[in-house]
Amino acid sequence: MASPAAPIETPGPAKTSPSARLLTFDHVSIAFENPVLDGVSFQLARGETKVLLGESGTGKTLILKLALGLVKPDAGRITVLEQEISSMREQDMYDLRRDIGMVFQESALFDSLTVEENVAYRLIEETGTITDEIHARVIEALEFVELGHTYNLFPAELSGGMRRRVAIARAIITQPQLLLYDSPTGGLDPVTSNTIIELVVKQRDVYKTGSLLVTHRLQDAFTMASHYFDRKLNKMVPVEPGSQRDVHTRFVILRDHKIIFEGTATELLRCNDPYTREYLS
Amino acid sequence: MPALNFSEVLKDKVIAVQDYSLLAGRSLTNIFGQPRYYADTLLQADLIGVGSLPIVVLIGFFTGAVLALQTASTLQQFGSLSLTGKLVALSMVRELGPVLTGILVAGRNSSGMASELGSMKVTEQIDAMRAMGVDPTRKLVTPRVVATVTMLFFLSIISDLLGLSGGFMISYFLLGLDANQYWTTAYQALRFGDVFMGLSKPVVFGFIISSVGCYYGMSARGGTQGVGRATTQAVVSASVLIVVIDFFLTKLLMQMF
Numbered sequence: 001m002a003s004p005a006a007p008i009e010t011p012g013p014a015k016t017s018p019s020a021r022l023l024t025f026d027h028v029s030i031a032f033e034n035p036v037l038d039g040v041s042f043q044l045a046r047g048e049t050k051v052l053l054g055e056s057g058t059g060k061t062l063i064l065k066l067a068l069g070l071v072k073p074d075a076g077r078i079t080v081l082e083q084e085i086s087s088m089r090e091q092d093m094y095d096l097r098r099d100i101g102m103v104f105q106e107s108a109l110f111d112s113l114t115v116e117e118n119v120a121y122r123l124i125e126e127t128g129t130i131t132d133e134i135h136a137r138v139i140e141a142l143e144f145v146e147l148g149h150t151y152n153l154f155p156a157e158l159s160g161g162m163r164r165r166v167a168i169a170r171a172i173i174t175q176p177q178l179l180l181y182d183s184p185t186g187g188l189d190p191v192t193s194n195t196i197i198e199l200v201v202k203q204r205d206v207y208k209t210g211s212l213l214v215t216h217r218l219q220d221a222f223t224m225a226s227h228y229f230d231r232k233l234n235k236m237v238p239v240e241p242g243s244q245r246d247v248h249t250r251f252v253i254l255r256d257h258k259i260i261f262e263g264t265a266t267e268l269l270r271c272n273d274p275y276t277r278e279y280l281s
Numbered sequence: 282m283p284a285l286n287f288s289e290v291l292k293d294k295v296i297a298v299q300d301y302s303l304l305a306g307r308s309l310t311n312i313f314g315q316p317r318y319y320a321d322t323l324l325q326a327d328l329i330g331v332g333s334l335p336i337v338v339l340i341g342f343f344t345g346a347v348l349a350l351q352t353a354s355t356l357q358q359f360g361s362l363s364l365t366g367k368l369v370a371l372s373m374v375r376e377l378g379p380v381l382t383g384i385l386v387a388g389r390n391s392s393g394m395a396s397e398l399g400s401m402k403v404t405e406q407i408d409a410m411r412a413m414g415v416d417p418t419r420k421l422v423t424p425r426v427v428a429t430v431t432m433l434f435f436l437s438i439i440s441d442l443l444g445l446s447g448g449f450m451i452s453y454f455l456l457g458l459d460a461n462q463y464w465t466t467a468y469q470a471l472r473f474g475d476v477f478m479g480l481s482k483p484v485v486f487g488f489i490i491s492s493v494g495c496y497y498g499m500s501a502r503g504g505t506q507g508v509g510r511a512t513t514q515a516v517v518s519a520s521v522l523i524v525v526i527d528f529f530l531t532k533l534l535m536q537m538f
Binding site for chain 2 (some may be wrong): 065068070090091093094095096097098100102104105106109110111121122126170277281
């Protein structure tokens with residue numbers, strides 16, 4: 001990363017001004033054979049992380065694809081980085097997408113390219129080749145995910161967790177303003193999952209990147225809401241009890257095509273909705 | 282299994298034709314815009330052109346040889362054995378060279394494109410490319426279309442030449458025809474319209490092979506089984522389209538010249 005941002009102790013930007021919004025969903029609806037999302041509205045502020053929770057098939061991944069413009073909504077407006085993308089042409093989306101990073105559920109690394117070529121993909125598109133500067137940035141991004149030694153390997157030679165970490169390095173190498181994580185810990189063992197979540201928290205707290213994170217693992221969601229990244233210790237540590245530290249993490253729960261809950265971890269734990277209680281149990 | 286609804290099937294077919302037309306159109310318009318992927322185009326040209334050369338050489342040579350062998354007996358009945366060179370030249374240049382080369386390259390490369398792009402599609406690599414601000418039609422489809430059209434043009438010429446050589450070998454060694462007579466009748470038989478027909482067909486066939494292969498690859502779904510299905514459909518569709526379009530193209534070019 002070219003220049004580390006301010007440490008976690010620095011307060012985040014105000015969430016209310018329109019320019020502080022990274023992403024806005026305004027009454028977004030989409031159906032395939034059956035309705036998937038119906039009038040979904042929420043906002044994501046700069047530096048904020050929203051964790052999308054819900055049962056399988058409730059449209060969590062679809063929300064990420066809508067935010068990226070890979071899928072167009074049937075109704076409603078989606079604004080990303082102050083640009084209305086709902087009716088934007090595919091060709092016009094490419095420039096905007098260079099400011100967004102996406103970590104796919106199965107990593108989606110290019111299997112015929114090395115780790116270095118995968119991570120440098122966006123940069124190679126601009127220069128046509130791997131220059132010394134690009135190589136240095138790749139190593140820096142790989143060091144961030146603690147995989148600096150793997151740059152000349154192919155994705156097939158990596159474990160599932162390592163592939164996920166390379167996908168994170170690929171997503172963050174250009175320091176995008178918005179990061180989208182699609183089940184980054186899905187199918188991984190608890191230790192590797194924790195490593196991935198630590199990287200997500202590190203990106204959130206060190207670089208203040210706004211993000212949407214889809215997960216089925218409540219444990220990961222609560223870890224994000226109850227931990228911060230300590231730059232001095234260079235590791236994720238729990239927020240001290242009674243501390244006023246804001247980890248800028250909010251939860252969104254989807255059910256029956258709609259958002260049924262949006263709030264902090266504390267608000268979620270206090271929620272009396274029977275379904276939410278059952279979901280948490 | 283639910284009963285097939287006729288209107289739904291029809292709608293799917295119309296959407297498929299629309300999607301194919303859009304992809305094929307964009308693969309051409311991309312040529313005139315930036316960025317251009319020269320390295321990818323050269324790589325595809327090597328895979329399609331150089332990779333297909335051995336089978337094109339073999340098939341071209343033996344097609345010309347068997348053509349001379351088959352027609353010689355008929356020509357002999359009319360005392361026109363000396364016209365073997367003319368017949369082989371016209372058949373190879375106007376029809377067999379471009380069509381057989383097209384079908385061979387369709388079998389080899391249309392399937393390759395469908396399986397490669399299909400695998401990328403089902404493993405979300407195409408979506409990842411789009412997510413990183415790279416246009417997959419520009420990066421993956423256009424280089425394949427340009428490479429196939431260019432390479433099929435030259436492969437057809439090679440096939441024609443090898444077919445004429447195969448016909449010559451049979452005419453000279455088995456039928457006892459004079460070498461000069463064979464090559465002179467072959468050369469004199471060809472007019473501008475014949476050569477134009479023989480060189481324009483590979484351009485159209487190359488476009489069909491690559492655009493159909495890429496379309497089935499880019500629209501593959503349903504995991505590895507879906508990739509297999511896309512591969513088969515690509516070869517069948519490309520081969521059938523080559524034969525059908527060949528008929529209409531021949532009719533059109535015969536009226537023009």
